[in-house]
Amino acid sequence: NKQVSQTSAPVVSESGVPFVIGVSPIQAASEPARVGMPVICVNFEEAQAKLGYSDNWEAYPLCEFMYSQFMLYEAGPVIFCNLLDPATAKESVAAADFDVVDHQVLLPIDAINDTTLVVKAQGSTGSETTYVKGEDYDVYYSGDNLVVELIPTGDAYAAEELNVAYSKATPDSITATNVATGLEAIEHCMTTVGVIPDLICAPGYSQDESVAAVMATKAAGVAGMFHAKAVVDIDASSSGATTYSAAISKKEELELDDENVILCWPAVSYEGKVYHRSTHLCGVMARTDRENGNCPYVSPSNQSMVCDGMCLEDGSEVLLTVTQANELNYAGIVTGLNAFLNWVAWGNYTACWPGDNKPEDCFIPVARMFDWVGNTLVKTCWKKLDGPITMRLLESIVDAVNIWFNGLMGSGFIYGGRVEMLDEENPTEDIVQGIVRFHVYMAPPSPAQEIDFVQ
Numbered sequence: 006n007k008q009v010s011q012t013s014a015p016v017v018s019e020s021g022v023p024f025v026i027g028v029s030p031i032q033a034a035s036e037p038a039r040v041g042m043p044v045i046c047v048n049f050e051e052a053q054a055k056l057g058y059s060d061n062w063e064a065y066p067l068c069e070f071m072y073s074q075f076m077l078y079e080a081g082p083v084i085f086c087n088l089l090d091p092a093t094a095k096e097s098v099a100a101a102d103f104d105v106v107d108h109q110v111l112l113p114i115d116a117i118n119d120t121t122l123v124v125k126a127q128g129s130t131g132s133e134t135t136y137v138k139g140e141d142y143d144v145y146y147s148g149d150n151l152v153v154e155l156i157p158t159g160d161a162y163a164a165e166e167l168n169v170a171y172s173k174a175t176p177d178s179i180t181a182t183n184v185a186t187g188l189e190a191i192e193h194c195m196t197t198v199g200v201i202p203d204l205i206c207a208p209g210y211s212q213d214e215s216v217a218a219v220m221a222t223k224a225a226g227v228a229g230m231f232h233a234k235a236v237v238d239i240d241a242s243s244s245g246a247t248t249y250s251a252a253i254s255k256k257e258e259l260e261l262d263d264e265n266v267i268l269c270w271p272a273v274s275y276e277g278k279v280y281h282r283s284t285h286l287c288g289v290m291a292r293t294d295r296e297n298g299n300c301p302y303v304s305p306s307n308q309s310m311v312c313d314g315m316c317l318e319d320g321s322e323v324l325l326t327v328t329q330a331n332e333l334n335y336a337g338i339v340t341g342l343n344a345f346l347n348w349v350a351w352g353n354y355t356a357c358w359p360g361d362n363k364p365e366d367c368f369i370p371v372a373r374m375f376d377w378v379g380n381t382l383v384k385t386c387w388k389k390l391d392g393p394i395t396m397r398l399l400e401s402i403v404d405a406v407n408i409w410f411n412g413l414m415g416s417g418f419i420y421g422g423r424v425e426m427l428d429e430e431n432p433t434e435d436i437v438q439g440i441v442r443f444h445v446y447m448a449p450p451s452p453a454q455e456i457d458f459v460q
Contacts, residue, residue, distance in 0.1 A: 015409040016387070018380035020301045020373075021291035023074070024084045024191050024202035024233070026184055027209060028176045029067040032091040032117045033057035033146040040090040041190055045198040047082045049075035056087055059114050059149050062278070064176045066209035070284050077275070077311040078288030080295060084194060084202050088187045091117050091174045100125070100170035108155040108162060115173040116151040118144045124153060125168040126161060136161045181213035188219045195228050201384075202227070203301075203376055204290065205235045208281040212240040214259055217266070224265035230383050232376035234267050234355070234369075236283040239338065241271040242318045249329045253336040256356070264357040264366035268338045271323045274314040285310050286339060289350045290373075301373035302418045304452040306339070310348045315341050334454075335359065339369075353452045364451050374419070374449035382406065382445070394441060399426055402443065410447070422447035 024043065031037050034057040038044035046052040052071040062069035067085055074080050095117060103110045116122070122144065124136045136142055141159030145152055153169065155162045184207055194201055205224050210216045220235035227233055239245070239252050239259075246252040252270040261268060269282035289305045297303045315323040325333075325342060330351045333340045337359060339352035358367040365375050385405060392398050403424055410422035423446050430442045 015381055015405055016384040017299075017409075018203070018231075018377055018384050019200055020203060020299050020377050021080065021287075021294035022082060022084065022200060022202045023070075023204040023206050023236075023287045023291070024086065024194065025067060025070045025206045025208070025287075026086040026088065026187055026190070027066045027070075027207055028064070028089045028179045029071075029085070029087045030057035030059045030065050030114050030174065030176075031087050031089055032174050033059070033114055033151070038085070038087060041086065041088055041187060043084045043086050043190055043194045043198050045082050045084050045200055046071070052083070052085065056085055057114075057146070061114070061149065062280075063209070064115075066281075069280055070206065070208055070287075073280055073284045073311075074288050074291065077285075078292045080288055080291035082200065084198055084200065086187060086190045088179050088183055089174060089176055091119075094175045094178045095172045096175055097121065098171050098173050100168050102166050102168050105155070105165050105167055108157075110153040110167050110169060112151040112153065112169065112171060113173065114146065114149045114151060115176070116171045117174055118146070118151060119172065121170070121172040122153075123170045124161070125170075126164050126166070134160070136167075181210050181216050184210040185213075185215045185219045188216075188223055191223050192228055195231075201231045201233075201380060203231075203233045203373070203380065204287050205233050206283050206287050208238070208284045211235075211237045211281075211283060212242075212245065217259070217261060221261070221263045221266050225263075231380045232265070234373060234376065235263075235265055236267050236269065236286055237261065237356075238272075238281050238283045239268055239270040241282075241316075245318075246270060247317055247321075249323075249325060249333055249340070252333065252338055256336060256338060261356045262337070262360050264355050264361060264372060266356040267369060268356045270333065270338055270340055272316050272318050273310065273312045273341065274316045274320065274322075275312045279316060279318060279320055280312070282339070282341070285312060286350060298416060298418070300413075300416075300418050301377050302370055302449055304353050304368070304370040304454075305350045306334075306353045306369070306452060306454070307344070307349050307351065310341060310350055312341070312348050314348070337367075353454050368451055370452055371449045375447070378422075378445070378447060381409075382443075385409075394436060394439065399441065406443070406445075418449070420448040420450060 036054045038055040141161040224233040224235040246255045273280045330342045334352040337354045342351040406424040
């Protein structure tokens with residue numbers, strides 16, 4: 006009798022999970038994450054506890070991302086990597102007098118609650134009194150402040166003025182060079198958080214050419230096995246691309262024609278706040294994936310954005326016609342469009358377009374599908390590594406993948422797909438050395454970016 010191979014269900018890879026690198030006010034975090042290492046968060050409260058939160062997004066761009074992803078798009082998880090270390094990236098603030106209001110002194114969120122925080126008062130005879138933390142006052146972070154609150158039983162409770170010295174974190178000391186180097190931390194995702202991101206974002210830094218280049222390199226091979234897409238902003242500041250034609254020229258200048266890069270322009274506004282477009286595009290993709298079976302086969306183009314306009318980084322309004330938005334699309338840049346009073350993302354192409362017109366490279370949903378399937382195959386076969394090369398092993402892989410492909414086809418996620426083990430790709434000398442290869446055939450649907458009616 007023929008022995009039936011044991012077929013296990015595939016370990017489906019995550020989809021729409023961003024790895025976001027930058028700076029957060031971690032000095033205000035109640036459960037601070039390790040600096041320079043990935044930390045996974047599933048909601049805003051967890052992100053705030055591990056990274057801190059401030060409305061000063063220019064100084065702390067990770068806060069922009071956590072607010073957008075969790076509060077606007079309700080999409081998680083997110084893998085964050087904060088590079089600010091308050092133990093080293095800090096400077097002293099000279100002692101100064103502060104008015105006490107409602108028995109409190111409000112310091113900026115940059116202030117660090119450590120031993121350098123010294124609270125004093127000037128006595129009536131000129132002698133200096135130093136108050137004791139825990140006896141005369143307590144310290145905690147609230148909103149965008151470090152609050153020094155006087156204790157009713159303490160000696161300072163009736164004070165109307167306090168003299169305070171402290172150290173403050175210096176988020177501006179984290180440069181594009183630090184971010185480019187810090188991107189190496191994505192390699193730790195597999196071993197520290199157990200989740201492989203399929204999007205890479207660095208709001209506030211990705212417009213730097215060196216950062217974008219490293220993002221593209223990491224997207225091509227996370228941990229040497231997994232694939233992602235780098236979501237990169239074209240500089241939309243007053244010194245960058247201030248028009249759609251300038252954005253197209255900037256792309257040509259940067260020579261960012263990589264199939265692993267998704268280029269974005271301009272910024273996005275919502276309720277008076279300015280966001281990097283890469284931030285919102287990650288939100289759109291994560292939400293769209295979730296609404297479609299956690300599968301990236303649907304393009305983010307023409308999907309609603311939670312915004313009320315497009316702008317430059319200084320807030321100046323950017324209005325695009327359909328023709329102008331299409332010019333950006335056909336240049337390989339994702340933008341936005343107010344379509345029938347509904348703001349949507351607009352653009353189907355990765356940055357390799359128009360130089361590379363292969364669907365698996367140039368179309369965002371098709372390219373992401375190949376990444377997602379490839380990542381799933383790696384995760385599925387991981388437990389089979391180092392097992393003996395037997396017919397049972399080989400058949401179990403082929404059967405599991407083909408059954409999964411049949412399910413994807415039945416759901417409409419792909420036109421069709423199969424995996425085979427071809428003799429010509431598996432010479433005996435490779436088999437002897439423990440190397441086996443499987444050939445994957447797959448056809449995801451292309452986006453219907455042009456619909457014509459002929460009469």
